[in-house]
Amino acid sequence: MSELLEMKHICKRFPGVKALDDVQLTVKAGEVHALLGENGAGKSTLIKVLGGIYTKDEGEIHIDGKQVDIHDVESARANGVSVIHQELMSVPYLSVAENIFLGQEETKSGFVKKVQQNKRAQEILDEYEMDVRAGQLLGELTIAQQQMVEIIRAISFGARIIVMDEPTSSLSTKEVDILFDTVRKLKERKIGIIYISHRMAELDEIADRITIMRDGQYIDTVVTSETPRERLVALMVGRELSSYYTKTDTATEEVILEAEHLSDGKDVLDASFNLRRGEILGFSGLVGAGRSETMKILFGLQKPISGTIRLNGEEVKISDPQEAIRLGIGMVPEDRKDLGLFQESSVRFNMTIDVLKQFIKGISYSRAKEMRLVDEYIKKMSIKVASPEQLVSGLSGGNQQKVLISRWLMCTEKILILDEPTRGVDVKTKAEIYYLINELAANGLSIIMVSSELPELINMSDRVVVMCHGRTTGILDRAELDQEKIMTLATTDIVA
Amino acid sequence: MKGQEMLGNRSSLSRFGGSLKTGLKDKLGILIGLIAMCVLLAIFTDSFATSRNIINVLRQMSVNAFLACGMTMVIILGGIDLSVGSVIAVSGCLCAGLITNNGLPSGLAILLAMGAGTLVGVFNGLVISRTTIPPFIVTLATMNIGRGFARVYTANKTIMVSDDLFGFIGTGYYGAIPAPVIYMIIAIAVVGCILAFTRFGRHIYAVGGNKQAAIYSGINAKNVTFTVYILAGLLASFAGIISASRTFSGQFNVGDGAEMDAIAAVILGGTSMTGGVGTLSGTVIGCFIIAVLNNGMNLLGIDSSWQYIVQGIVILIAVMIDFLKKRNQKF
Numbered sequence: 001m002s003e004l005l006e007m008k009h010i011c012k013r014f015p016g017v018k019a020l021d022d023v024q025l026t027v028k029a030g031e032v033h034a035l036l037g038e039n040g041a042g043k044s045t046l047i048k049v050l051g052g053i054y055t056k057d058e059g060e061i062h063i064d065g066k067q068v069d070i071h072d073v074e075s076a077r078a079n080g081v082s083v084i085h086q087e088l089m090s091v092p093y094l095s096v097a098e099n100i101f102l103g104q105e106e107t108k109s110g111f112v113k114k115v116q117q118n119k120r121a122q123e124i125l126d127e128y129e130m131d132v133r134a135g136q137l138l139g140e141l142t143i144a145q146q147q148m149v150e151i152i153r154a155i156s157f158g159a160r161i162i163v164m165d166e167p168t169s170s171l172s173t174k175e176v177d178i179l180f181d182t183v184r185k186l187k188e189r190k191i192g193i194i195y196i197s198h199r200m201a202e203l204d205e206i207a208d209r210i211t212i213m214r215d216g217q218y219i220d221t222v223v224t225s226e227t228p229r230e231r232l233v234a235l236m237v238g239r240e241l242s243s244y245y246t247k248t249d250t251a252t253e254e255v256i257l258e259a260e261h262l263s264d265g266k267d268v269l270d271a272s273f274n275l276r277r278g279e280i281l282g283f284s285g286l287v288g289a290g291r292s293e294t295m296k297i298l299f300g301l302q303k304p305i306s307g308t309i310r311l312n313g314e315e316v317k318i319s320d321p322q323e324a325i326r327l328g329i330g331m332v333p334e335d336r337k338d339l340g341l342f343q344e345s346s347v348r349f350n351m352t353i354d355v356l357k358q359f360i361k362g363i364s365y366s367r368a369k370e371m372r373l374v375d376e377y378i379k380k381m382s383i384k385v386a387s388p389e390q391l392v393s394g395l396s397g398g399n400q401q402k403v404l405i406s407r408w409l410m411c412t413e414k415i416l417i418l419d420e421p422t423r424g425v426d427v428k429t430k431a432e433i434y435y436l437i438n439e440l441a442a443n444g445l446s447i448i449m450v451s452s453e454l455p456e457l458i459n460m461s462d463r464v465v466v467m468c469h470g471r472t473t474g475i476l477d478r479a480e481l482d483q484e485k486i487m488t489l490a491t492t493d494i495v496a
Numbered sequence: 497m498k499g500q501e502m503l504g505n506r507s508s509l510s511r512f513g514g515s516l517k518t519g520l521k522d523k524l525g526i527l528i529g530l531i532a533m534c535v536l537l538a539i540f541t542d543s544f545a546t547s548r549n550i551i552n553v554l555r556q557m558s559v560n561a562f563l564a565c566g567m568t569m570v571i572i573l574g575g576i577d578l579s580v581g582s583v584i585a586v587s588g589c590l591c592a593g594l595i596t597n598n599g600l601p602s603g604l605a606i607l608l609a610m611g612a613g614t615l616v617g618v619f620n621g622l623v624i625s626r627t628t629i630p631p632f633i634v635t636l637a638t639m640n641i642g643r644g645f646a647r648v649y650t651a652n653k654t655i656m657v658s659d660d661l662f663g664f665i666g667t668g669y670y671g672a673i674p675a676p677v678i679y680m681i682i683a684i685a686v687v688g689c690i691l692a693f694t695r696f697g698r699h700i701y702a703v704g705g706n707k708q709a710a711i712y713s714g715i716n717a718k719n720v721t722f723t724v725y726i727l728a729g730l731l732a733s734f735a736g737i738i739s740a741s742r743t744f745s746g747q748f749n750v751g752d753g754a755e756m757d758a759i760a761a762v763i764l765g766g767t768s769m770t771g772g773v774g775t776l777s778g779t780v781i782g783c784f785i786i787a788v789l790n791n792g793m794n795l796l797g798i799d800s801s802w803q804y805i806v807q808g809i810v811i812l813i814a815v816m817i818d819f820l821k822k823r824n825q826k827f
Contacts, residue, residue, distance in 0.1 A: 299712075320714075320716070321712065333712050338706070340709050340712065341709060342702055342772060343706065344772045345702075345705050345772065349698070353702055353715070360693065360695050365692075365694070
């Protein structure tokens with residue numbers, strides 16, 4: 001394999017920060033090359049330099065051995081570089097074909113040759129064995145399919161280097177398999193792929209080589225098959241992580257919550273489980289299994305049409321989140337950005353929004369009290385902020401998550417629901433969050449942890465509830481937890 | 497690990513420093529603009545810097561300040577209220593009619609008229625909080641209905657009023673200070689307190705910043721939305737009484753386009769049209785700018801048609817400066 005892409009001595013400075021310091025990256029044709037590093041390591045900046053969104057201060061980029069000048073998105077594309085962003089950039093109200101040819105429409109005296117365009121798009125879709133019609137609206141497709149359309153779009157632009165920025169972060173296991181099939185097809189066509197992901201298991205499966213970055217610097221490039229995972233983590237964080245998962249025996253026998261035959265008539269059909277005091281109860285299932293929707297019922301965001309919820313043996317109706325909070329239930333939602341944070345507000349505002357009563361009574365507001373509370377949690381959670389007045393949008397994903405968890409720790413008395421608590425969070429913060437979860441459970445809080453990461457569920461849970469198509473299909477004890485058992489339950493359809 | 501920590505701290509520190517500085521700068525910018533205008537007018541006209549004129553400016557801005565107080569809450573909530581200009585006419589005409597045509601005591605007439613004006617806010621709030629119909633459309637409709645109601649009720653004629661209490665609200669004095677100025681100060685103080693110091697105020701920012709997140713935080717977004725539109729209606733209907741009282745009459749076309757002046761003041765004050773960000777102090781400065789601008793142009797003898805153009809240009813300049821500042825922040 002020849003060198004398709006060579007980035008050498010890349011430097012990029014932002015006011016006050018050296019974001020990239022003499023970074024290198026080489027990708028061979030037909031290679032999947034993973035970029036690994038904590039948040040803030042410089043992966044995104046490097047990709048943005050390659051994609052023409054940022055201009056580099058120093059360094060050279062060679063493609064096929066020839067030095068190229070990439071200074072904007074146009075020139076990156078002209079040199080065969082295409083970036084599939086985390087947030088999809090496509091237009092939901094246009095058809096698949098229109099999205100594929102967006103910006104390069106075939107026209108005849110100003111009119112788009114729609115029939116021809118659809119035909120060509122369908123050919124490419126068939127070639128990649130996608131179960132999608134070219135005339136369908138893009139918005140009708142699943143996220144995974146939309147992603148695939150973007151990849152096809154990149155290829156149709158003549159891309160030879162495709163960058164995928166956390167492509168699997170919102171995909172189910174099955175969809176990830178489909179994506180990987182596509183990636184393998186791209187490899188056969190000698191396309192070079194740069195792959196960014198936080199999920200180590202994926203890298204074993206798909207990446208040929210891995211380049212590790214830390215603090216804006218190049219650390220090492222290793223061959224995936226020859227490098228054990230512990231070594232990767234050590235390279236990434238700069239030291240050996242002695243204990244990644246922290247789990248002690250914290251569960252008591254006291255049942256605090258019982259849910260029986262919950263149903264919302266749509267996404268949740270029959271969910272039954274119980275939760276003990278001090279227990280960490282994992283929730284597993286594929287995307288669309290109804291896990292988050294079950295949590296919505298528990299938190300009063302969705303009214304159940306049938307089923308009962310008992311708290312400490314007493315039946316309760318949780319009509320809205322206010323009621324849930326009053327009953328001692330808190331929930332850190334799955335989608336930090338859309339459902340959790342007030343991006344344009346300060347860390348302080350974000351933290352205390354649920355406990356305003358503690359320092360505002362009528363019109364008497366004690367700022368000192370609020371600051372004490374905020375400072376306490378910033379310290380307790382070791383959140384890296386310059387000041388409590390800093391906008392939360394300026395924090396890293398890990399620190400944002402800590403702010404959100406703080407908000408709920410301030411007001412949750414009995415049950416804390418964590419929906420995908422470590423999504424988009426760097427390795428070090430993950431370890432911290434695991435430690436925290438365990439400690440909370442040890443202090444008597446009951447935890448429900450919904451997660452799509454099986455290793456996390458297996459290592460952190462006392463028991464795991466598995467859901468499939470809106471039904472709880474099984475509850476596994478800690479002793480019998482393994483990936484295979486969970487996946488079997490998550491894919492069996494039990495007809496009631 | 498040390499390196500990573502330092503890097504993280506440094507970058508967030510500079511970001512924070514930036515936001516603090518621009519936060520101050522944002523207000524400083526329009527404050528300097530306002531002061532510069534005042535200084536220039538004081539130099540170039542004889543009458544601007546007289547106490548009589550300054551009191552006059554305050555009185556002239558009082559109606560707009562009432563609307564802008566409500567509008568600030570509405571816009572921070574992520575909404576818009578186009579109906580407030582019509583509410584001025586509804587409450588003003590109704591009050592005048594109840595006194596002159598029905599012979600009601602003025603106190604009762606004022607209360608009833610304000611109730612009617614507030615009802616517009618109640619309706620706006622109900623529809624906007626219970627449906628997904630955009631506030632722009634809902635309040636556009638009530639704006640037209642309100643204006644139409646005022647025309648029908650008055651039969652397109654001015655209703656004259658002679659009543660002492662009614663007249664006092666718009667033209668009376670507490671000592672040397674006109675009554676409407678006092679009411680304006682009270683409204684600003686109350687709304688300012690709500691936004692800065694109460695739970696309800698925080699909830700307005702939360703719902704405007706991210707409605708879903710607010711709901712997920714156990715905030716009753718529907719009630720917050722409902723209440724804010726009611727308050728906007730209430731403030732506008734009192735502005736209607738003031739405005740009717742100043743002319744001793746109910747006029748169906750009063751307050752036409754007043755909502756736009758209120759929106760302009762809010763925007764000049766740095767409140768974000770996307771919601772979640774803004775201050776009442778900024779809005780008050782915005783009201784001053786508009787009032788001083790109009791007053792100054794009157795004093796300079798500039799034709800009123802030109803005043804529209806100048807006001808438009810001032811708004812454009814203010815938002816352009818804001819835009820450029822934000823763009824520079826992002827490298």
